[in-house]
Amino acid sequence: MAFTIELPDGSQREYPDGVTGFDVASSIGSRLAKAAVAVRHNGELLDLDRALPGDGSVEVITADSEDGLFIARHSSAHVMAQAVLDLFEGAHFAIGPPITDGFYYDFDIGRPFTPEDIVAIEDRMVEIIKEDQPFVRDEATTEEGLEIFKDQPFKTEIITDGEASQGAGDGVVTLYRNLDFVDLCRGPHLPGTGRIKAVKLLRSAGAYWRGDENRQQLQRIYGTAWNSKEDLAEYLERLEQAEARDHRKLGRELDLFSFPTDVGPGLAVWHPKGGILRKTVEDYSRTIHEEFGFEFVFSPHLAKSDLWHTSGHLDFYAESMYPGMVMDTTSDGSGTEYRVKPMNCPFHVLIYRSQARSYRDLPLRLSELGAVYRNELSGVVHGLLRARGFTQDDSHTFCRRDQVGAELAMHLDFVLTLLRDFGFDDFEADLSTRPEAKWVGEEELWDLATDSLRDALEAADVTYEVAEGEGAFYGPKIDVHVRDAIGRRWQMSTIQVDFSLPERFEIEYNDAENHRQRPVMIHSAKFGSVERFIGVLVEHYAGAFPAWLAPVQATIVPVADRHIEYAETTAAKLELVGARVEVDESSATVGEKLRRAITQKVPVVIVVGDNDIEHTSVGMRIRGSDDEERGVPLELAAERIRDIIASPGRS
């Protein structure tokens, strides 16, 4: 019996029964056979030495492909587990998948791994790799599997649960062996350990079994694996570059903000340079909110606990709220409890409710830069990106049903315009739909809102994924993510429909027939949090902000003291075109002053000396170009700087 295999180029070939992926690769070419690590047969990845199960398409997976790397990392995880079981008597192992750029494996050795352990494990892995042990696939019955792993509680649980992704289920378990090491695994794997070219263990940390914080905490070791030492070095270099962009580090170096320990974790103070940056960002926010038809409101930082009961926050969100404080205590000791706000929405609802509303008032779009406080767990606080106190550019739109579609489209347009103005143009959105179990509101309204969100995404041509059932209980939403300069994904904006709060606060409007109707509410945050947004900006630009955001837009360097007066004149001239200018009057050398301005990432550095005074000119050095220009007429320099610092224009 023979079967027909179709190759990716569309050609078809006949192969005898029992042909393996390796045979197919060899028949195409010896170089391909050498590079092959697995094959994809009718969409399913198979080991190279496995007999193909029948007709169909075959694609040879080479080591350097994305799938190939994934397989190499998966095999690396096995080798790591093998090393750990070799080195630690009685070690238990759980699961060890490949992940982006690497792999991990979870273990229980009765204690945490020390840094020395990690070195020893890596050394042992190198030995195993050197021995080039073949990975051998095997199948066993569930009973045999339970026998093999009788000393391994986590493996036993996986087999008992019949998890297909881990190689268990349907009464059969899949095993991979190399030497005496055997693991439960769906595969596929590299032909042998020797095909792992570059591997390095990075760190270990606690991780809950099954990701459940109520279950045992295991010790997870993370590693990375690549096809060459060069790729590995490049990856480590990339990690270092990401570290150099760390907004906490740059925030200190550029004197933007700090987190004094005297204040408390997750609570930032903004220094003057950061203050200008933040003011620029907030001014922009106010302007664009006006352009998109929002009105400004303000609300206090505290409210009675009763309000948070009405809003439901004390039912669903209490853990993230700061504890209550009792005020206006009377002689009998009773008083009124207040809570610091974790969100702005209830206040905006109260503003809506402050008067009888007509259908003609809608949509009503209320916006606030509102500081909120959330009791984030101590382990999750992370600079500006995850703070306990932060400022939301929060808006709440109240509209009629027939306005939902247009409003959501407008909100998405708003969000994308704003993100583009800050230099982000790589967007990905998540559309979260109604959860299976618990939800409020009318099904029809859910469908309307969800379809409207989808239509808006389609119309805006944003790539998006549908997160089925991932919506909140009170409404569907869009989260917009951006990719930064080094490809990291950040969640920024959110547009969230809410069917719950209008119910809870019983807000209404009178329609044209004088019937009371309930408005639909749309929450939206474009920056998300001003703090977080600026944190992401710092990392995206590595501190070298676009000129309109730069705290100092031009530094003027007098060559000698006798040029200070002319430097001041120049500064005044540039301030006239709206530039934020600084004159470096220190007694440092020109080289030192320049270096200071450049390391502070000032967009324009101006040097003035005798020649410039004589010709009313300046020397100019614009960030990003290596060459300086000399003798630029002052008028011209001012005009150019005016252009450089222009805010993003929208017609």
Add this chain to the structure above:
RNA sequence: GCUGGCGUAGCUCAGUCGGCAGAGCAGCUGAUUUGUAAUCAGCAGGUCAAGGGUUCGAUUCCCUUCGCCAGCUCCA
């Protein structure tokens, strides 16, 4: 919150196998007045995160607390 690592000058880091605390940068003072990425010299700067314990003696060893870092969990 959990697991691990780490807290030494404003910053980056040495160091102390338990015996008077070190450098570079930044700061201050003086000299230098410089044409495109660090001029020279001097000075000052520390309860070695905080509290407790062991010890003749603790920055060093032990405990507790606080904070930071990484990961997990969380981010209705």
